[in-house]
Amino acid sequence: MKHTFTVTVSRGLEDVLATELRRMGLQKVTPERGTVRFTGPLKDGLRACLWCRTGSRVLLQIARFQANHPDELYEALHRIRWEEHLAPDGMLWVDFVGTSRDIRHSQFGARLTKDAIVDRLRTPSGTRPGVDRDNPDVRVHIHLKHSVFTVSIDLSGASLHWRTPKRRMTEAPLKENLAAALLMMMDWPKRSRAGEPLIDPMCGSGTIVQEGAAIAANLPPGRFRRDWGFSRWRGHDPAAWRALLQESHEAQVRPKSLVLGFDHDEDVVAVARYNCQQLGMSNLTIKKRALSDLQPPEGAPPGLLVTNPPYGERIGDDTLFGLYGHLGDLLRNRMLGYGVGVLAPAGPLSKSIGLRTDKRHVLHNGPLECRYLELSISTEAPQRY
Template sequence: MKFFVSCAKGLEYLLADELLALGLDKATATISGVNAEGELAQAQRVVLWSRLASRVLWPLTEFDCPDEGSLYQGVSAMAWEQHISPELTLSVDAHVSGTEITHARFAAQRVKDGVVDSLRSQGLERPSVNTDFPDVRINLSLRKGRATISIDLGGGPMHRRGWRMAQNDAPLKENLAAAVLLRANWPKIHSEGGGLLDPMCGSGTLLIEGALMAADVAPGLQRHGSIPPSRWLGFDRDAWNSLMEEARARETAGRSALKQVIHGSDADPHAIHAAKQNAETAGVGHAIWFGVRDITDVQVPPQETGCVVCNPPYDERLAADAVLYRQLGDALKRAVPQWRASLLCGSADLAFATGLR
């Protein structure tokens, strides 16, 4: 079965490699995602284990859609009683491009109308709408006059891990943090006894994600807990329960073997307080050293090898300063000259300012 796994732009090839490693039959990078092939149970494994994906969209149908009337007719013709029970709640996300329908909110409303009217035509009650935490999240993709209706198997944005209780300014999304760590080759470095350092750690996203990665904790484990991510009637509950059982066993083994080889600092004491809170919630507080330090006073970790990951300020929300980037580069060359670095700089000029090569 073909399905689509979305991600942030720039992560497509990393995601394709990850999906193949998770056992999918095929994964081809495209714009903002990957066209994947596999069974439903494999797609559900992606929901639980992907560190990079934003959503996993399992298609139900597709049809020509030259106008809003065709959209409504195509949706209302579906046998929705096979997909959602009247007592469940639903939400519709719409992504439209082209000239046929230009307003995503209007398109989502027409899809919702089609679902509700289809159920009512079968003598069933209409389900309620819950845009925040629906039982079933439906997705519309309308491109070049062709509509695809899918079930969002993850039930919402998969960058959320379930541990973020406190945050600093402009927090990094967890799936982007995972990409930075994978670019740094952190899993291999950790397996060889190396350390991890973030000298501008903010609320701790990169370090916490790195700790959970090192401990082999499935990204969806804390996000979903004991509740399946979707109550879509086609969801394979037995397969999901087996996946969760495997993930919990791997988590137990991984957490017990996790050592304190991860180090974080920031000049802002409020950021460090938030980072400690988040690390405790994620269950990795014991594995990360946090301290209040200026970038010019980076701690020298005891590990001889390792990688530095960092998300310095670089956009209009957080003023970028080439001098700060130079200080960062100089500090890293002094403290960890043999380590690998993966920095999210935002521009080539700022990356050049670090002096790192």
């Protein structure tokens, strides 16, 4: 049976996610604002859960209808065969996104949805589903736009950026799905297959290099997650899931690339190393090294440098302009032939790198609006006069 799936994504990354889903072989992949849709059997939705590096949630659409009044909404929700999704004594959570003239608060919409589901499933003896925000058996997602309601089962559960519950943070860490997107935008999957190195000279907790190493080894980002939105959902297909896990073991490759993360802060380096261990990543090296010591790895071809230098708003420092200028000089003089991606805050800081950018993307790092600068460093050292 064919279903419609929606994968949610941070704004600005819709096309990156669409490319990723197409590469997984998924069908009718269509980017929209903040989401990408595709169609296929349930197994394709499970595949997206296991393999999608850049998205946030995978939603399986179970109904879509227009309702112009809360009573109409309740009736339409009550007609859905919720018994196919949740047991009468199961636990439920509803995420409601959007408002309309009649549903001015999403909380009201969520309560009304919960009531319709509970009323449908209540047994003559009075057993009825309960509500649990943190650990529900089924998470229902409702999207409302122009009086059209899309009702879905959230197959992912916790957001897909969670790779391992044991991750430790340093200051201003990137989400894993954003880090993966920065790499995809610079063609890292192809570059890593060609054996190019990857460097992050200000790696913090190591998110970019950990994602890079996982891509290079073709390891699925969901490999450590045990609890998914579908785990206790009545429609789940455990055999299909087991088959996907088996396929993923066979898909693993021996990486050809060097992956290197540096940071000048010893404590930060220790955290990054700990995170690598938790992820079982052996194909990457983390070292304490100041940016000023940046050098391309000896004996390796030119490759990719992706980094997320400190931000004014989160790591306050007057010398940030100097740091960005210094980064630009080092890139120009030492990283000859490299492709470079720099995620910097919107505003004057990014300009102080002083290099011509090939592309400049508007992205969001949590609430911060950022610029992602794509640069290609000339293969020849600049002339000195």
